[in-house]
Amino acid sequence: MSTETRLRDQICELAKSLFDRGLTHGSTGNISARTDDGGLLVSPTGTSFGRLDPSRLSHFDASGQLKSGDAPTKEMPLHTAFYDTRSSAGAVVHLHSCHAVALSLLPDLDADSFLPPLTPYGLMKLGKVKLLPFFLPGDPAMGEAVRGLAGKRSAVMLANHGPVVAGKDVEAACNAIEELEDTARLALMTRHMDARALSDDQIQAVVTKFDVEWDQ
């Protein structure tokens, strides 16, 4: 089986796994991954994560030309903004995951660090998550907002919409966005409980030991 065939299958399998666990629903969310030759495989617009067809993924070549497959997600500017600003990005995932969206609706959030530092894996997989304002779905201004971060963040939260995470490959991006959703769930569960977040010393220890992109 060719590397590209394996990548097509992996994108569809992991998207289905996210869908089956309720991390995105209906025809929401989109996913993309770099191919070995510098191109991109992308979920087509209007498709469900539960039923992506490996043979119909939008396939772009390294110059950004659509070579085959169905029309791509309307969030292409968002995806390409991550690839263009983060050389380490091999995949990008966007979900409409319930707890992250719920948290984004609340007042008094820290836009520079949307998720409180609750667990080591939250820090390790995501670094600081930037909260971006509300945009209409498909608005290229979202891509501009991500470009404005100059590659310093791997994860952003679109207010009233959903998270977007870049990772070195599809598995890493999926693991990280699951961490984002679970940390948002913990934040909501413990919101009125005087919960103990990680201390500054604990944060620094995690950041140092696991080489987390934190102070940027």
Ligand SMILES: O=C(CO)COP(=O)(O)O
């Ligand atoms: O989540 C979505 C828009 O933000 C889904 O849009 P697409 O179906 O175009 O990927």
Ligand SMILES: [Zn+2]
């Ligand atoms: Zn969306």
